[in-house]
Amino acid sequence: MSSDRYIDFANSDIGRRLVGAIGLPKPVRLERWQAGRLRPVEGTLLISAGPLADHVRLFAQRLTDSLYSFGSEIPGATHWVADQGPKLKAVVFDASTFTRVDHLKQLREFFQPLLRSLDSSAHVLILGHAPASLKDPVAAATQQAIEGFSRSLAKEMRNGGTVQLLQVDNGAEEQLEGAFRFFLSPKSAFISGQVIRLRRCATEVQDWSRPLAGRKALVTGAARGIGAAIAETLARDGAEVVLLDVPQARADLEALAARLGGRALTVDICAEDAASQLIEHLPDGLDILVHNAGITRDKTLANMSADFWDSVLAVNFNAPQVLTQALVDSGTLRDNARVILMSSTTGLAGNRGQTNYAASKAGLIGLARAMAPSLHERGISINAVAPGFIETKMTAAMPFALREAGRRMSSLGQGGLPQDVAEAVAWLAQPGSGAVSGQVLRVCGQSVVGA
Incomplete structure (x- = not known):
């Protein structure tokens, strides 16, 4: 396997100064999963308000030791205020209720203030619904617009940050934890700008430390x-x-x-x-x-x-x-x-x-x-x-x-x-x-x- 010497150089003391002065790309070393790690999120997790976010509350404290909320109260969570809270390692934003064009402004209002508060190798998850699952054409079009936003936001992330859109069907809420444990953790370090649909599923992981045991x-x-x-x-x-x-x-x-x-x-x-x-x-x-x-x-x-x-x-x-x-x-x-x-x-x-x-x-x-x-x-x-x-x-x-x-x-x-x-x-x-x-x-x- 070849070594990416440019990343080594760009992250050295002299390299950081040089690539900054010339305007060259500045890729960072991505954080990846290491043996012995206990939590999917080692840092602060911020969760917005919303009906899907309400389901996330049920398992959020299994993901991290530092939980913050925005727009709603979550047991064990602290209310997050821009420029005052800690750096954010993971962010969950619930856009599943967006059914009209004017709802989309909430994307700018939520993300713009926090972008400068993201930690290195931060992971962002946006929750929505699959447009094809909605009967109202305006609602379906609005949810499709979220896809364009999420892919573009992913291109604007810095310091190894990623963005994904999870489209969650009714009845699929029980499978959110597995998706979160993957997409909010370093296991998804090299995945960004993706759209994944979750449907109802009858089987669940019994032991998160060995999710494939017995298979x-x-x-x-x-x-x-x-x-x-x-x-x-x-x-x-x-x-x-x-x-x-x-x-x-x-x-x-x-x-x-x-x-x-x-x-x-x-x-x-x-x-x-x-x-x-x-x-x-x-x-x-x-x-x-x-x-x-x-x-x-x-x-x-x-x-x-x-x-x-x-x-x-x-x-x-x-x-x-x-x-x-x-x-x-x-x-x-x-x-x-x-x-x-x-x-x-x-x-x-x-x-x-x-x-x-x-x-x-x-x-x-x-x-x-x-x-x-x-x-x-x-x-x-x-x-x-x-x-x-x-x-x-x-x-x-x-x-x-x-x-x-x-x-x-x-x-x-x-x-x-x-x-x-x-x-x-x-x-x-x-x-x-x-x-x-x-x-x-x-x-x-x-x-x-x-x-």
Whole structure:
């Protein structure tokens, strides 16, 4: 993995003075989740008034030791006054009651005074409703306007701050805590400007210290890189992990499986009998399925061979589709299971020289959206995670100029880490995250690519 020396320089004493004088970008080192941390929010959490915020009160004191309120009384909370209270590490604003244009002015009135009071790596959550869930066209349009505001505010954040919009359906309030524990914590460090819809879900996390306890997970492409980080994070959260990769990666795969107390499987996912092999090796069933395996074979379309095209579509798109359907049909994928497909921002925006790769990753997004309704009957969720520029061996091998452009072309001004993708997968794998299905979660620092 390559080191981002520019961030090291920009955060040194001399670097801070120089980049400030020249007007260069000033990315900060993002705060990320560390082992042994006890609270999602280590700092002050501010919560506004509102009906959804009323639900947040029920668990707010489990998130932080420093709770402040604005516009309403919350037991155990102190009333926050601009320029007088402490720096804010996390902010929750309830915009779910906004149904008319004049309501939107409350966004400016609330956020403008507090922006200068945000701590480093602060996390902001705005709560609303999905426009499609509202019958009144003006109310739906008003809620859509909040999306534009949240994405723009995310671009204005400084010092590693992030903004997300959670659109909460009626009956989904019970799943707010899981979403808050992710989006208000360093686990979502490299996610910003995203819109996620929460729907009603029957299952909940029983133990927040090990939210995946008692669940079995299969991760493909798990021997190294992002796949290995996913396996480690799922195991950290209590899952029993089964790690799959190609036979050539056997040594790395078995070493990782031994370290995590898991099991290694060497299977070619494109083989005709791949599905039957998986079903045979998983006689007790599966709760979490992560399709991480993928390849690139880059060429402009004019110069792309049939082998380059076929191999990428076979590994990245066809194998996940075939294997998921087989595991569903056989009953190997249990009720209330979680399926996560590894897409890419390239699948959203396209990229020169990657028509095959972009097609395969866009296909996974389509697969998540298409399968979600039928899987819902069994409580199974299926989502796509779309990483942007992530610091891996692959990106370290890129030409310098392209690598630097990839790092800086996001609101956070840097590349992400494999851990960032792994944390997103681990959240979507939780029982309560069945509230999210058929959606795409971008882990890209709000990159301009795919925006």
